Amino acid sequence: MVELIFYGIVLGSIISLGAIGLSLVYGILRFANFAHGDLMSVGAYTALFLVTGFLAWIGVSDATFGPLSFGWRMLIAFPVSMLAVAGVAILLDRVLYRKLRAKKSGPVIFAMSSLGAAFILRMIILIFWGADSLFYRPGMLRPAYELPLGVKIRPDQVFIIILVCVLMTTLHLFLQKTKMGKAMRATSDNIELARVSGIDTERIIIWTWGIGGALAAAGGILYGVDVQLHPYMGWNFLIPLFAATILGSIGNIYGAMVGGFIIGVAQQVSTAFLMPTYKPAVAFTIMIVILLIRPKGIFGGSER
Amino acid sequence: MIILEATVITAGYSKLDILKEVGIRVRDGEIVSIIGPNGAGKSTLLKTIFGLLKPRHGRVMLQNRDITGWSPDKIVKEGISYVPQVDNIFTSLTIEENLEMGAFIRRDDFSGRLAEIYDLFPMLAERKKQKAGQLSGGQRQMVAMGRALMLDPQVLLLDEPSAGLAPNLAAMIFDKIKAINKTGVSMIIVEQNAREALKMAHHGYVLAMGKNVLDDSGKALLTNKEVGKLYLGG
Incomplete structure (x- = not known):
């Protein structure tokens, strides 16, 4: 059981990375981005291209760091992929969502368009x-290290948890201490008033997509390191992402962080009683229960 | 000197004209109050001046410059700030962060301006780290005005600053408005509380059905029989 909780924290940290981006985008643009999971896949496959292709080709050493399963190639590929997916997310906004904003389209149109974007991204991965x-x-x-009580922990997993904590702390400091971070929170709070104050909300939207995309890429790569890569990996993450976001009150990124960990642990612990294939159903059930008994999520009302 | 002038403004939403050839003029350092019944178009006029609504006809001039149809983010840079009637603060941000957002487009050091705002509203200085959403109505209005003042505007547009406030709080807000005006800020105030609005106004406009009905000095409108009967409760 201790082992499952630990695995749950690893999975949860990855879900959190995706959920933060989903929540950030919802907070400012008020639509459910169904393509967010596939941004995670794009990140994972971009890193794969770099690790096994480009970086190998230019002759970066293949050696691994101590007990970890990766080395310099991954260390370089990780931030580069985050930047690349930030770019993809911003590009999608410029060519697709911005046009819909200009037309003042409804949330359903946005959601359906993002579903289309999700398919496109996934098909590109499948082609290559x-x-x-x-x-x-x-x-x-x-x-794996053998700890007491028969708990097996892989060094990679410890690394993942530490890295996610670093990323979340960085995001927290950005949002609380920097001018741009504060303006992002202000825009998420009240976009009309942000405009009235002279804040360039289009620039804020670009930053939001960039950060959301970069964190999604990080999540996708870390899942690839921990488990494996698959073209449907991000799509399969979508339900846990939404469950975590709704659980943590949609639009609240701190809620999304906590929600991600809760969903991750719940999914892994459930495998003690259920077949692992039911994991998405666990997330789905939590989501439905939350929507029925506390639709604003566990952090709803505390912020406003 | 005329600092802001809107002439023959016709504006509205979709096909419906709410304002019909309305004009208003603000001299430097003046408080101009706009009164009139609900639905007269008072708030719509403020929104049109601030660029939240594009007029179908007419023009808005700021110190001889035509700013008709400009977007709010450009107008705010030219020296007009606007305080909406509702949703006029960032509830999840602290008081200080609200004021910082008011200064978002400033690239210089605005700590001096921040200190001036705190001098004007000492109550805000005591609670600067508190979330604005936890404040009472009067305090919220102070945060909203403080945010709009961070850019040191030439003209401040206030939409119903006393709406929903108890009489003693409304009186306090009116005192603050007079204090702000003393620092040289010209203002347009839209108010339901016509008597108080005219008392502090240098000039007043009466709007009804989207049209200019009367305009005169604040004092003259206060003693005008017609205005007294219709808008000041006899």
Whole structure:
């Protein structure tokens, strides 16, 4: 059980990264972005291209760091992929969502368009990499530490949790301490008043997509490191992402962080009683229960 | 000197004209109050001046410059600030962050201006780290005005600053408005409380059905029989 909770925290940290972006975008643009999960996949596959393709080609060493399953290639690929997916997210906004904003389209139109964007992104991955599961380092043995009580922990997983904590702390400091971060919170709070104050809300929207996309990429890559890559990985994350976002009160990024961990742990612990294939159903059930008994989420009302 | 002038403004939403050839003029350093019944178009006029609504006809001039149809973010840079009637603060931000957002477009050091705002509203200085959403109505109005003043505007547009406030709080807000005006800020105030609005106004306009009905000095309108009967409760 302790082991499952630990695995849940690892999974939860990845869900949190995606949920933060989903919540940020909702907070400012008020629409459910169904393409967010696929941005995670794009991040994972961009890193795959860099690790096994480009960085190998330019001769970056393949050696791994100590007990970890990756080395310099991944360390370089990680931030580059985050930037790349930030770019993809911003590009999608410029060519698609901004046009819909200009037309004052309703939330359903936005949601359906994002669903279309999700399919496009996924099909691009399928064209280049096929439908099979892939690994950053195929055939790599992944040793685990044996802790008391028979708990097995892989060094990669410890690394993932630490890295996610660093990313979340950075985001927190950005939102609380910087002018742009404060303006993002202000725009999410009241976009009309932000405009009246002279805040360039289009620039805020670009930052929002960039940060959301970068964090999604981080989540996707870390899932690839922990488990595997698959073209449907991000799409399959969508339900846990929405569950975490709604649980933590949609639009509230701190809620999304906590919600992500709760959903991750709940999914993993459920495998003690249910078949692992029911994991998405667990997230879905939590989401429905929350919508029925506390639709504003556990943090609803505290902020406003 | 005339600082702001709107002439023959016709504006509205979709096909419906709410304002019909309305004009208003603000001299430098003046408080101009707009009174009139509900639905007269008072708030719509403020929104049109601030660029939240594009007029179908007419023009808005700020110190001889035509700002008709400009977007609010450009107008705010030219020196007009606007305080909406509702949703006029960032509830999830602290008081200080609300004021900082008012100064978002400033690239210089605005700590001096922040200190001036706190001098004007000492109550805000005591609670600067508190979330604005936890404040009472009167305090919210002070945050909203403080935010709009951060850019040191030439003209401040206030939409119903006393709406929903108890009489003693409304009186306090009117005192603050007079204090702000003393610092040299010209203002247009839209008010339901016509008597108080005219008392502090240098000039007043009466609007009805989207048209100019009367305009005169604040004092003259206060003693005008017709205005007294219709808008000041006899």
